[in-house]
Structures are given as C-alpha cells and as structure tokens.
Amino acid sequence: MVTRCWCGTPTTGVFNKEYGACPACGGLVLLDLSVPGRKPVVDDEKDFYGKQYWLAHQAGDLGNPDIHARARSDLTERNLHWLAAILAYKLPPAAIVEVGCAHGSLVALLQMAGFDAAGSEMSPWVVEYARKTFGIRMHVGPVESLAVAPGSLDALAMMDVLEHLPDPAATLRRCLALLKTDGVLVIQTPQYREGVTHAQMLASADPFLEQLKPDEHLYLFTDRGLRKLLVDVGAPHQSFEPAIFAHYDMFVVASRKKVVRHAQADIDEALLASPGGRMVLALLDLRKRETALFSELASARSDIEFLKQKATTQVGGAPAADFSFVEADRVARGHVIENQGQRISQLEAEVHQRLGELNVLHDEAEALRNERNLVSAQKDDLQRNFDFVEADRIARGNVIEQQGQRISTLEGEVHRRLEELTSRETQAAALRAQVEALKSERSALEGQKADTQRNFDLVEADRRTRGSMIEQQALRIAELEREANTGAQELMTLGKAFDVLKGEHGDLGRQLGVLEQAAARDRSRWWHRLGRKLKLL
Numbered sequence: 299m300v301t302r303c304w305c306g307t308p309t310t311g312v313f314n315k316e317y318g319a320c321p322a323c324g325g326l327v328l329l330d331l332s333v334p335g336r337k338p339v340v341d342d343e344k345d346f347y348g349k350q351y352w353l354a355h356q357a358g359d360l361g362n363p364d365i366h367a368r369a370r371s372d373l374t375e376r377n378l379h380w381l382a383a384i385l386a387y388k389l390p391p392a393a394i395v396e397v398g399c400a401h402g403s404l405v406a407l408l409q410m411a412g413f414d415a416a417g418s419e420m421s422p423w424v425v426e427y428a429r430k431t432f433g434i435r436m437h438v439g440p441v442e443s444l445a446v447a448p449g450s451l452d453a454l455a456m457m458d459v460l461e462h463l464p465d466p467a468a469t470l471r472r473c474l475a476l477l478k479t480d481g482v483l484v485i486q487t488p489q490y491r492e493g494v495t496h497a498q499m500l501a502s503a504d505p506f507l508e509q510l511k512p513d514e515h516l517y518l519f520t521d522r523g524l525r526k527l528l529v530d531v532g533a534p535h536q537s538f539e540p541a542i543f544a545h546y547d548m549f550v551v552a553s554r555k556k557v558v559r560h561a562q563a564d565i566d567e568a569l570l571a572s573p574g575g576r577m578v579l580a581l582l583d584l585r586k587r588e589t590a591l592f593s594e595l596a597s598a599r600s601d602i603e604f605l606k607q608k609a610t611t612q613v614g615g616a617p618a619a620d621f622s623f624v625e626a627d628r629v630a631r632g633h634v635i636e637n638q639g640q641r642i643s644q645l646e647a648e649v650h651q652r653l654g655e656l657n658v659l660h661d662e663a664e665a666l667r668n669e670r671n672l673v674s675a676q677k678d679d680l681q682r683n684f685d686f687v688e689a690d691r692i693a694r695g696n697v698i699e700q701q702g703q704r705i706s707t708l709e710g711e712v713h714r715r716l717e718e719l720t721s722r723e724t725q726a727a728a729l730r731a732q733v734e735a736l737k738s739e740r741s742a743l744e745g746q747k748a749d750t751q752r753n754f755d756l757v758e759a760d761r762r763t764r765g766s767m768i769e770q771q772a773l774r775i776a777e778l779e780r781e782a783n784t785g786a787q788e789l790m791t792l793g794k795a796f797d798v799l800k801g802e803h804g805d806l807g808r809q810l811g812v813l814e815q816a817a818a819r820d821r822s823r824w825w826h827r828l829g830r831k832l833k834l835l
Contacts, residue, residue, distance in 0.1 A: 303327045304466050304517050314496040316512040323523035324492035328516045339420045349423040369401035369431055377404045378585045379542040386559050387482050387551050389568040392452035397441050398459035402428030410574035442472050451476050455484040461515045470531040482553045483533055489548035492520040506546040528552045
C-alpha cells in the first residue's frame with residue numbers, strides 16, 4: 299500500500315525503514331500511519347497520549363524528565379523563549395490558546411504577562427494536572443472540538459504539536475477559523491534538512507535523529523514543506539524566528555494578513571501596565587543577560603581552544619619566542635575569563651535577588667491560583683453545559699437542514715404567490731385611493747364633531763345656569779305659599795269670631811254687615827297684592 303504525504307503526494311523516496319520521503323515537499327512521512335499516536339484519548343490509563351505518556355513514556359522510553367520536572371525546568375528555558383517570540387507579534391491583553399500545552403507553564407506565563415490565555419490537551423489527567431499546578435484555564439480534546447468561538451482569538455500556539463497531527467492541513471484550517479483576520483499561528487516543529495540521508499545523520503550523530511519517533515511523529519517538515527503547508531491552508535504571510543533548539547527545530551509566525559513585529563519599547567510598555575507583566579519583563583531581562591553571558595563564554599572557550607591548538611603547533615616546531623607570545627596572550631585571556639567569572643557571580647547574585655522578590659509574591663500568587671481553581675471548576679460546569687448545548691445545536695442543525703430543503707420546495711410556491719400579488723397591483727391602488735378618500739371624510743367629520751362639541755358645551759353651561767335660577771324661584775314660591783296659608787287661617791278665625799258676635803248682639807247686625815264688607819274688601823285687596831307678587835316671580 300502506497301503511503302501519501304499530507305500534501306497528497308505518494309512517498310516514493312525512502313529515508314529509513316520507518317519513514318519515506320515526499321518528492322513534492324521534501325519532508326519525511328511515517329510509512330505506517332496506524333501508529334498509536336493517531337488515536338484519541340479514551341482510556342487515560344492505557345491510551346498513548348494519556349497519563350503514562352507524560353510519566354513512564356517520557357522518563358522510561360525517551361529518557362526525558364517527566365512532566366513534574368518539566369513543569370519547573372521549562373519555565374526558565376523554552377517558555378521564556380516562546381513568550382518573547384509571541385510578544386514580538388501580539389501584546390497583552392490579546393486572547394491566545396496554546397494547543398498541546400502539556401503542563402501549562404507557558405499558559406501561566408502568558409496569563410501573568412496580561413494575556414487572556416488558555417491551554418488544551420488530549421488527556422483529561424494532564425488537563426487537571428495543569429489546572430492544579432498553574433491555576434490556568436484548560437480545554438480537553440483536539441482543536442477541532444475546542445469550545446472557542448470562531449474569529450475570537452488573536453493568537454494560537456502549537457509548540458511541538460504539528461508533527462503529531464494525522465491531518466495537519468485540516469487542523470491548521472480549523473485553527474485559522476478560530477483566529478481573527480489579523481490573528482497569528484505560532485508554530486514550533488522539528489526541521490528536517492532536505493536531502494540529508496539517514497546514513498549521513500548516523501555518521502555525524504545528527505541531533506535530528508532524536509526526532510525520529512515512529513510511534514508519535516507522523517510528519518517531519520522541511521522549511522520548504524512548512525511554507526507550502528501554511529500557504530495551502532490560507533496563511534501566506536510568514537515570519538521565521540530563531541528556534542530555541544535551532545539545531546533541529548524551526549519556529550514560524552504565520553497569518554492571513556501581513557505580520558508586523560512590535561518595537562521593544564511597545565512590548566516593555568505593555569508589560570509594565572500590570573504587576574504580573576513587570577515580573578515577566580524582569581524574567582525576560584534576566585534571560586537576555588544570561589543569553590549574552592553564554593555567548594561570551596562560548597566565544598571565550600572558542601578563543602581558548604584556538605590558542606591551545608596554536609600553542610601546540612608552535613611547540614612542536616616553532617621558535618620559543620613564538621610560544622612566549624602565545625603564553626602572554628593566554629595569560630591575558632585568562633584575565634578576561636576571570637573578569638567574566640566575576641561578572642557571572644554578579645549576575646548570579648542579581649538572579650538570587652530577583653528570585654527573592656518572586657518569593658515575596660508567592661502568597662499572593664497562591665491566593666490567585668486558588669481563585670483560578672474555583673473559576674476553573676465553574677468553567678468546567680459551563681463546558682459540560684456547552685457540550686450538551688453543542689449536541690442540541692447539531693441536532694437543530696439537522697432540523698435546519700431539513701427545513702432548508704422544505705424552504706427550497708416552498709420557493710416555487712412563493713414565486714407563484716408573488717406573481718399573483720403583482721397582478722393585483724391595480725386593485726391595491728384602487729383600495730389605496732378609497733382609503734385616502736375615507737381619510738379625508740374622516741377629517742371632515744372630526745371637524746364637525748369638534749363644532750358640535752363646542753355648541754353642546756355652551757348649551758350645557760346655559761342649562762346649568764337656568765336650573766340654578768329655577769331652583770331659587772321654587773324656594774321663593776314655597777315661602778309665599780306658606781305666608782298665604784297663614785293669612786287664610788287668620789281670616790277664617792275672624793269669620794268665626796264675627797259669627798259669634800252676631801249671635802250675641804243682634805243689634806249689631808248692621809255694624810257686622812258693614813264690617814264684613816270691609817273685611818271682604820281687605821281680603822280682595824290682599825289676594826290682589828298676592829297675585830301681583832306671584833306674577834312678578
């Protein structure tokens with residue numbers, strides 16, 4: 299069976315019994331792609347990238363420090379180197395995820411520097427280890443299943459991950475989908491120097507031989523192959539940086555847009571904006587001085603070796619005078635080395651001072667870790683909820699797809715109805731004209747209604763005024779009626795008195811007649827006056 303490279307080309311070349319060579323991109327391809335490293339972690343105790351990969355496999359099979367030792371040593375070595383490279387292209391508080399972050403120390407440094415950082419790993423055990431050790435946010439599973447919104451990240455880092463991927467092109471496309479349009483991929487991977495044979499590597503004890511791991515390294519890229527892969531997936535803008543282990547690794551920053559390096563002054567300003575950033579800046583400064591010091595020591599060792607070889611050559615056949623010159627130069631260089639040793643001691647003292655300052659912040663960092671652990675547990679709950687929602691989302695996606703088919707079916711019906719609506723435009727125009735006429739009529743009626751309301755208000759006010767006057771007149775009439783009744787009773791009493799007197803005094807009859815006539819006249823006058831008063835009322 300022919301094995302194909304990630305680029306689709308058959309691996310016609312042979313590198314050794316485990317790897318073939320791709321004629322298209324120049325890289326190495328594992329001939330047996332059914333290795334354990336292609337399988338996901340289901341059983342954390344038995345699967346290849348499970349718990350034992352970080353413990354027994356690293357220490358026993360590869361002779362490397364296990365994850366506990368690496369969680370400490372990586373901080374001051376590769377993590378600071380990678381952090382400096384990331385800062386050159388993205389400044390905090392940018393959002394970044396490190397895929398395959400192992401123990402998570404780089405993610406912890408990124409958080410301390412002010413980044414919104416998280417990590418991911420395949421093994422649930424190592425994910426929990428990273429959370430407990432550094433108090434960082436972690437995701438479980440491959441990048442294809444990360445609970446990260448598309449287009450939300452500023453950077454995505456893959457350190458020593460690309461060579462493990464079964465389908466590196468598909469995975470990198472997924473990574474680019476998670477990035478903003480100006481987001482960057484930060485990748486470190488082994489570099490195979492194209493054309494170098496396995497025999498040549500064995501003869502020269504090439505350090506790259508360590509990268510021939512047929513149980514986990516599926517693809518080993520050349521510089522040309524990595525460039526082609528990034529262009530193919532949509533990241534044509536690339537900037538290659540020095541790798542920390544440049545004798546067998548390469549390091550690249552790639553993006554869909556042009557990548558721009560930040561000035562050191564901008565990096566310093568961003569880090570000085572937070573206490574954690576200041577500590578990170580101090581560590582980076584120490585690493586720069588350490589790197590410069592090692593460079594000086596390497597140069598001094600090179601000079602010493604050169605002088606030794608020169609002295610040996612001259613002692614074997616050169617005049618004694620030449621050897622004395624070399625000896626004087628050797629003594630002078632010894633003084634230089636002694637001065638460098640003193641400088642090393644000074645730097646060591648400065649390092650110890652810085653470490654003391656870090657220890658002062660230990661309690662505060664521990665409290666922050668506890669708080670982050672709590673937040674991490676809460677986010678785990680959110681992750682479980684997200685997984686449920688994601689399953690529901692997929693189910694709903696299927697429903698939406700079915701509905702999409704139904705919509706396609708209904709489109710013809712919609713177009714037919716639209717044609718019917720178009721044919722009824724004339725009717726609609728007539729209806730609109732009727733509506734406008736009704737609106738005008740309604741406006742006229744509203745004006746009439748307003749006039750009627752005003753007239754009604756005037757009549758109502760007059761009615762209330764006349765009602766008040768009538769009520770007062772009724773009270774006055776009742777009072778006059780009471781007076782009239784009282785006068786009538788008095789007249790009746792007088793009549794009875796006259797009748798009695800007439801009976802008792804017959805001789806007074808005439809006088810009584812006269813009196814009766816007078817009383818009648820008075821009564822007539824009284825009723826006349828009463829009538830006039832009533833008429834006046």
